[in-house]
Amino acid sequence: MRIGILGSGRMADALGGRWAQAGHEVLVGGRSPERAKELALRIGSQHGTLQDAAEFGEVTLLAVSAEAADGVLRTVGAPDGSLAGRPLIDCTNSVDQRDLTLAEPAMAERISELSPGAAVVKAFNLAADPVWRSTPQTFEGRPLGVPLCGDDEAALVKVEELVRALGGEPVRAGGLARARLLEATAAFAIGIWFGGGDTRALFPPLAHAF
Ligand SMILES: NC(=O)c1ccc[n+]([C@@H]2O[C@H](COP(=O)([O-])OP(=O)(O)OC[C@H]3O[C@@H](n4cnc5c(N)ncnc54)[C@H](OP(=O)(O)O)[C@@H]3O)[C@@H](O)[C@H]2O)c1
Secondary structure, eight states: EEEEOOOOOOHHHHHHHHHHHTTOEEEEEEESSSHHHHHHHHOOOEEOOOOOHHOOOEEEESOHHHHHHHHHHHHTTTGGGGTTSEEEEOOOOOEEETTEEEOOOOOOOHHHHHSSEEEEOSOOOSSSHHHHHHOOEEEETEEEEEEEEEEEHHHHHHHHHHHHTTHHHHHHHGGGGGGGHHHHHHHHEEEEEEETOGGGGGGGGGGGTT
């Protein structure tokens, strides 16, 4: 699959690196050509501008800080339909580091509004970049569950393939309107981790849940 990545930070590194290893064609696009090139050399991908990444992908990953998302989408012409007809994966988290609440309560919906026609799928926002880098992606004997929220069936199927390429197990978590719950879950989990708690203990298997 041809994957264009908007951003050249840790998530671009972790996800792009693993997808390149799995044989996908990746192009990393950053606002800094040097950083994009340096990352591309390290992970074995192509590199270019943000615009290049937006044009390259049959799937696009938005992997910039939440505050930068609007500007990056405008830079690549998303409001004019440049990403239309293709999956746009949103892994952003808008966590306010001061109190671990959400600065923007619905990033995926905002990204969708700014990218008419793009099939936005919220994914990969729940685990930290070292988790995405790890191989095998199995923890305590179980593959990592990766929740996906989106409205477009074809896009969800493509993102499921990319989850499996990492060794994870896709978990359909509802339409894009539920992505805000996934974003809130990330902020909530970060708060538990930072407080020294164990998130695994919070959600017992279904048989014990009711
Ligand atoms: N790291 C994680 O564990 C993790 C896990 C789940 C979700 N996420 C989410 O994934 C997204 C990316 O996280 P990350 O860890 O990869 O962040 P990061 O390492 O800090 O990288 C951020 C990227 O955003 C770019 N950027 C920042 N401001 C920009 C602007 N105004 N215009 C254009 N590009 C800009 C940076 O470009 P420069 O390099 O030029 O500064 C860099 O490529 C974030 O929304 C984060 O919340 C991260």
